Amino acid sequence: MSPPNATILGLETSCDETAAAIGRGPDQIASGVVYSQHDVHARFSGVVPELAARRHMETIEVVVAAAMRKAGITWPDLHAVAVTRGPGLAGALLVGVCFGKALAYALRIPLIGVNHLEGHLASAWIDEPDFPTPCVGLVVSGGHTHLYLVAAPGMYQLIGKTLDDAAGEAFDKAATMLGLGFPGGPAIDRIARPGNPQAIRFPRPYLKQGSLDFSFSGLKTALLYFLRDQASAKQPKSVADIAASYQEAIVDVLVEKAFRAVRRYRVGSLSVVGGVSANSRLREALVSRSRSAGIRLALPPTIYCTDNAVMIAAAAQQAYARGEFASWDLETDTELPLPVNVFPQAQKHRAMVAGRR
Known part of the structure; x- marks a missing residue:
């Protein structure tokens, strides 16, 4: 036993x-x-x-x-x-x-x-062992930006994912363009704090379609073009303002998609995990939105985010x-997906989306 x-x-x-x-x-x-x-x-x-x-x-x-x-x-x-x-x-x-x-x-x-x-x-359960399921789980890191419907530990259904770049990669590439070093996420978080997040209106990619998928490649391109034009601007924006505005665009997309999923699947709890969940502005926005929406939020301590x-x-x-143990011929898998479990809620939503196409 x-x-x-x-x-x-x-x-x-x-x-x-x-x-x-x-x-x-x-x-x-x-x-x-x-x-x-x-x-x-x-x-x-x-x-x-x-x-x-x-x-x-x-x-x-x-x-x-x-x-x-x-x-x-x-x-x-x-x-x-x-x-x-x-x-x-x-x-x-x-x-x-x-x-x-x-x-x-x-x-x-x-x-x-x-x-x-x-x-x-x-x-999500390390500090909150009683965190309830079903819930929506947002995994947001350097290599992944995925939304899952979590029925219970070990039971997941993928309901949204990035179509190109992950949010963490968008932060890293932006930090490189701004000369902030590596890793980019913490660097942008730090330099953006005194900046004005409304100084520049960067696009919020793939936000209006109603989809739960993500896309950040266009946002990176928008920053590249902005910096190119900035070189000849009479009153260039500060690096802090640029970083804060760029960060705000990513945060807006992540928060909106996460709570869109919560509403769509009618669950009362949301967990946000992965390296990007350590971002101070994202955590602030998630806490504020969860309180106003009456949704229970799990945000692991930052030491457990990365x-x-x-x-x-x-x-x-x-x-x-x-009782799930591996055999001695266990192999690595660089693209290993989470096991797919199809839940009635997810089936119903996918059928509805398919009918619109």
Whole structure:
């Protein structure tokens, strides 16, 4: 019989953070350690996959040892090892999966493969274990901007996604254009604070169609053209005003689409997770809108918004309770989707949308 609160080692190496965490239940975190590679990739204005994989190999043992030490446990205390198997960078994922496989095999304990996106969604329950479902979950990060109808942990239906660039990528590219460095999201958040978000009216892409999908490539192009014209302007706008106005356009789209989904699927709760959910202006707008709409909002603490292993351990606790274990031939998948579960609400909406075409 499974222990009610299994002690699980979670590993996260999908991109440029090497992370390990010890979880003793969905909301009981014994430790969490993250080694960031931002200094490695900053001079390239983006993540270099080969460098990321090499740094994971150099640091994963140290990070795991630190997580074990902080939790005050030894190998025999573990009930399972959980690894991010996708989506993400191929080489980076492989480091974590190979390490996790070898460790679980040596300890003769179960191996759990976790979808990185499910890890982000699970972060909603870390500080709020009673957060209700069904709910709408918005995953917004450097590589993903997806809306899900969440019936329960492990039961998801994709109801909206980006058609081109993710919101996090839009922030990163804008930061590069503005000379703010990498990673772009925190840089824009920081410099936008004293700026006027109404100084420039950037487009709100794909907002009026009534769709739940996203598109940010046009917004990036609008910024590029604005900066080109700005070079010859008699009264150029400040970088703070440009950043604040650009950020406001992204925030408006994310907030409107999220609450549109809440209304459409008639649910009373919304979780917003992923690296971009750490953005201070987005959090402010979400809190304000949720209060006025009477919707319960889950916003994980900012330390659990960016890639971390605490969320992987939390998702693994849910999988452990369901008895979902991986075989020893577990493989990585750079494009791994969340398992599709079709709910009556989602079926009805899709049929309605299809009838309009």
